[in-house]
Amino acid sequence: MITAPTCRLLNGLGLLAVSAVLAAAFLAQFVEGDIPCPLCILQRAGFAGVALGLALNLRCGPRPSHYAVAILSALIGGGISARQVLLHIAPGDAGYGGTLLGLHLYSWALLLFVVIVAGCALLLLFDRQFDEAGAPRSRLPSLGLPALGMAVLALAALLVLGNGVSTVLECGAGLCPDNPVDYQLLR
Secondary structure, X not given: OOOHHHHHHHHHHHHHHHHHHHHHHHHHXXXXXXXXOHHHHHHHHHHHHHHHHHHHHHHHOOOXXXXXXXXXXXXXXXXXXXXXXHHOOOOOOOOOOOEEOOEEHHHHHHHHHHHHHXXXXXXXXXXXXXXXXXXXXXXXXXXXXXXXXXXXXXXXXXXXXXXXXXXXXXXXXXXXXXXXXXXXXXO
């Protein structure tokens, strides 16, 4: 049977995985010069919402409402990813941006959002985690080591903040360009 500490560990690993996705997106953006399109930015916002749900489970203990935040964010992000996949599904369309192992990043995002929904739904099946999580905690629940849990939360927060700053730099105060080639506020 899965207990609250095990669920916190799984949530922490999930948050670390989402952080890795956001870090990989930054890597493609800054190292390869692959500036995100508006749909890519919205997919990153979906990952940020997933990170929020998982971070709430780490910080406050597992709750169905926290899983709901992650699932709803993944469904919205998955819908945006599916739209972008469908935009580039025509024969001869090279797609937008670079590829990883033969798939565009938005295709990977769609697959990851599906995995997130399935993973959160599976974790919701284990009711015992919610019984143990009822008592308020005076310290940060973590992955077993308070410093490690704090580091995972801080990494996720920094990556989400970085994505927000990069979006403002790219789009300025207006609409984001359909096919961005530079950062509007850095011209």
